[in-house]
Amino acid sequence: MSPQEVKLVKLKQLHTATLELLAQKPKNNITISELCRKARVSRTYFYRRYQTIEDVLLQYQEMEMMIYLRKIPNTDRLSFSFLMTAYFGLVETMASETLLLHRVGLDDVILGSFNTVHAYLNAHQKIRNRSSNRVKNRYFRTFMAGGVVSVAIEWLESGMPNTPAQMGQVMATLFAIED
Numbered sequence: 001m002s003p004q005e006v007k008l009v010k011l012k013q014l015h016t017a018t019l020e021l022l023a024q025k026p027k028n029n030i031t032i033s034e035l036c037r038k039a040r041v042s043r044t045y046f047y048r049r050y051q052t053i054e055d056v057l058l059q060y061q062e063m064e065m066m067i068y069l070r071k072i073p074n075t076d077r078l079s080f081s082f083l084m085t086a087y088f089g090l091v092e093t094m095a096s097e098t099l100l101l102h103r104v105g106l107d108d109v110i111l112g113s114f115n116t117v118h119a120y121l122n123a124h125q126k127i128r129n130r131s132s133n134r135v136k137n138r139y140f141r142t143f144m145a146g147g148v149v150s151v152a153i154e155w156l157e158s159g160m161p162n163t164p165a166q167m168g169q170v171m172a173t174l175f176a177i178e179d
Contacts, residue, residue, distance in 0.1 A: 013040060088171075
């Protein structure tokens with residue numbers, strides 16, 4: 001295995017172990033030693049790459065989002081409803097993890113991964129309406145992340161009554177962004 005593949009395998013092991021432990025007990029009661037034993041990863045390895053349990057979760061979620069985004073057509077600019085449809089599709093595949101993170105008070109992980117991907121899309125000029133004053137507002141990404149993540153959690157908790165495509169349209173309407 002290449003070093004990159006080893007890193008990915010260990011991240012997956014740590015992620016899985018973290019979720020299993022979070023399902024059993026509060027985050028504050030999980031030690032790094034316990035997590036490393038469960039994940040079959042050394043503490044040295046953990047501390048070389050991560051500072052906290054949240055770092056593991058955030059890096060894993062960001063990786064999953066980037067993998068998902070690579071499946072999106074490579075076009076100049078993507079519509080907001082299309083991006084939101086893709087996001088809700090990913091949320092649907094990660095439903096149990098997202099609900100667990102929310103239940104244990106780790107919404108910052110979900111918000112952080114959303115912010116990272118949004119920044120990536122913006123930096124690579126994949127978002128339409130970039131010139132809009134609200135997109136240039138330094139607080140807009142935080143505002144948008146809070147709104148989208150809150151709606152996604154409500155959608156999951158209500159049993160996902162709408163399709164991801166319908167949710168993409170809902171979000172475009174809520175944010176008053178025309179495609």
